[in-house]
Amino acid sequence: EVQLVESGGGLVQPGGSLRLSCSASGFTFSRFGMHWVRQVPGKGLVWVSRIKNDGTVTDYTDSVKGRFTVSRDNAKNTLYLHMRNLSAEDTAVYYCSREAVVVGAHDYWGQGTPVTVSS
Amino acid sequence: QSALTQPASVSGSPGQSITISCTGTSSDIGAYNFVSWYQHHPGKAPKLIIYEVSSRPTKISNRFSGSKSGNTASLTISGLQAEDEADYYCSSYTGTTTLYVFGTGTTVTVL
Numbered sequence: 659e660v661q662l663v664e665s666g667g668g669l670v671q672p673g674g675s676l677r678l679s680c681s682a683s684g685f686t687f688s689r690f691g692m693h694w695v696r697q698v699p700g701k702g703l704v705w706v707s708r709i710k711n712d713g714t715v716t717d718y719t720d721s722v723k724g725r726f727t728v729s730r731d732n733a734k735n736t737l738y739l740h741m742r743n744l745s746a747e748d749t750a751v752y753y754c755s756r757e758a759v760v761v762g763a764h765d766y767w768g769q770g771t772p773v774t775v776s777s
Numbered sequence: 778q779s780a781l782t783q784p785a786s787v788s789g790s791p792g793q794s795i796t797i798s799c800t801g802t803s804s805d806i807g808a809y810n811f812v813s814w815y816q817h818h819p820g821k822a823p824k825l826i827i828y829e830v831s832s833r834p835t836k837i838s839n840r841f842s843g844s845k846s847g848n849t850a851s852l853t854i855s856g857l858q859a860e861d862e863a864d865y866y867c868s869s870y871t872g873t874t875t876l877y878v879f880g881t882g883t884t885v886t887v888l
Contacts (some may be wrong), residue, residue, distance in 0.1 A: 663821070695879075702780060703815075703823070703866050705877040719778075719875045753823065762811025762870035762877070763828035769821060 660684040660766045662754050667771030674744050678771060680737040680754030688712070688732040691757035693764055694739050696750035704750075707739065708757070721747070744775045779807065788886040794855040797883045799867030800848060805878055811870035814852045817882075818863045827852060842848055844849055854885070856886035857868040862887050 666678040682693070694706040707728040708717045716728050727740040737754050751772050757774035781875035789795040799806070799814075806812055814827035823848075825834055827843035830850065840867040842853045850869070854861055 693877075702882040703817075703868075704780075705875065705879060705881040707814065708876055717874060717876050736837075755823075758825070758828060760828050760832070762809065762868070763813040763825055764823075764868075765817075765825050765828075767815075767822040767824070 660756070662751055662756065662766055664752060664754055664768045664771035666726075667752060667773045668772045669718070669776065670744055671777050672775055675740070675777070676744065676773060677741040678739040678741070678752055678754075680739075680768060680771070682735045682737065682754075682756075685756070687730075687735040688775060692728075692737045693755045693757060694728060694737075695753045695755055695767075696748075698750045704758070706752070708770035709737070741773075744773075746775050749773060757770070765771045778805070778871055778873065778875040778878050781869060781878055783865075783867060783880040783883045785881070786886065787883065788888055789854075789857045790888045791859065793857050794853060794856060795885065797852045797854075797865055797867075797885070799850040799852070799880045801850070801869055802848055804873075805848075805869040805871045806850050809870050809872065810845070812843065813868045814841075814847055814849040814850075815866045816861075816863045817866060823866070823883055834835065848881045855857070858886055859887050861885055 751770040756766040758765035815823040817823040831843040
């Protein structure tokens with residue numbers, strides 16, 4: 659059974675940093691691209707970042723470029739999102755998702771980890 | 778890249794059919810057949826229910842169907858059931874550095 663479990667969320671002050679983790683199991687992690695998607699409370703989903711299966715290619719939405727870094731450790735079956743210079747606008751539930759074999763879909767998701775940026 | 782536009786809410790009685798629209802632009806929905814739909818029960822993991830406009834993952838009920846015309850995609854839920862109460866999001870591949878754009882979300886209520 660495919661499982662994605664996020665962790666690392668919490669309360670952080672504006673300007674602070676946080677590292678999110680996504681532990682994967684039930685599939686060969688190194689074969690799949692992975693994504694981070696976030697949801698501001700009461701709002702819709704927003705795509706944040708993607709990393710290719712071997713970690714060689716990364717993409718980001720414009721609002722996090724230069725502040726967020728996605729990485730992965732295929733030996734540990736873990737995806738990361740390093741977030742720095744956080745602002746209130748980054749407050750959201752952060753989900754990791756697996757890139758489906760078919761183009762343009764995320765076929766498995768975690769339950770999310772909440773991040774609150776507040777003083 | 779602006780969010781795709783969905784109605785905030787749609788409701789129907791058990792057994793009825795409902796359709797959720799998802800309007801984008803010629804740069805996303807209109808440009809690619811890479812539209813997907815997700816069902817999200819709050820507090821749980823979102824679930825893929827439609828990919829590539831109209832294809833269903835193996836374990837997804839055939840009560841869910843998708844289509845596209847121009848810059849607008851649609852999700853139809855037939856034979857509405859209580860368990861279908863959830864939030865639904867469309868998404869499209871964009872081909873830009875912002876790889877994906879999601880919809881604003883639609884809350885489905887079963888009356």
